[in-house]
Amino acid sequence: MSDDPQQNDPLIGILAAALDETRGTRAAASLKARLYSALLRKQQESGPLRSLGETRVQGYGLCVFEDLWRRVTPPGKAQCINCCGPCHARALGERLEHAPIYWKNCPYVAFGRK
Numbered sequence: 001m002s003d004d005p006q007q008n009d010p011l012i013g014i015l016a017a018a019l020d021e022t023r024g025t026r027a028a029a030s031l032k033a034r035l036y037s038a039l040l041r042k043q044q045e046s047g048p049l050r051s052l053g054e055t056r057v058q059g060y061g062l063c064v065f066e067d068l069w070r071r072v073t074p075p076g077k078a079q080c081i082n083c084c085g086p087c088h089a090r091a092l093g094e095r096l097e098h099a100p101i102y103w104k105n106c107p108y109v110a111f112g113r114k
Contacts, residue, residue, distance in 0.1 A: 032111040033093035040082050048080040061105030063089075084108070 043049060052070040056062055062070060066083045073079055084090045084107070092099035093108030101109050 029097050029099070029112040030094055033090065033108050036107055036111070037084065037090060037094060040084065044082055048077065049082060051075065051079040052083075053079055063087075063106040064103045066105075 040049075052062060052066050053075060056067075056070065063083070065087055069081070069083050070079060087108075089099070089101040089103075089106050089108045092101055093111060098112055099108060101112075103109065
């Protein structure tokens with residue numbers, strides 16, 4: 001017997017065995033998309049997101065809709081929104097494993113790649 005409570009817990013052994021069985025499998029793209037959407041909503045609750053202009057300056061790519069929004073809105077709070085919320089790519093990505101979306105820098109496209 002070990003003094004470590006984790007080594008004595010049978011649940012830890014069950015989880016470790018399950019982890020070994022699933023090693024190499026990947027989460028479904030639709031699950032990744034739903035998690036990403038939930039994380040963005042949670043982040044918005046805690047305060048404004050980084051502006052699209054700042055995001056671009058720091059070297060991160062913007063999807064076509066984010067770039068368009070960045071160009072047509074004045075700098076400030078209007079640029080600190082989540083453009084993915086109303087986007088049809090998000091809706092498709094959350095529901096389809098291989099969503100027919102192809103534009104550059106869209107996170108929902110990236111989730112479907114192998």
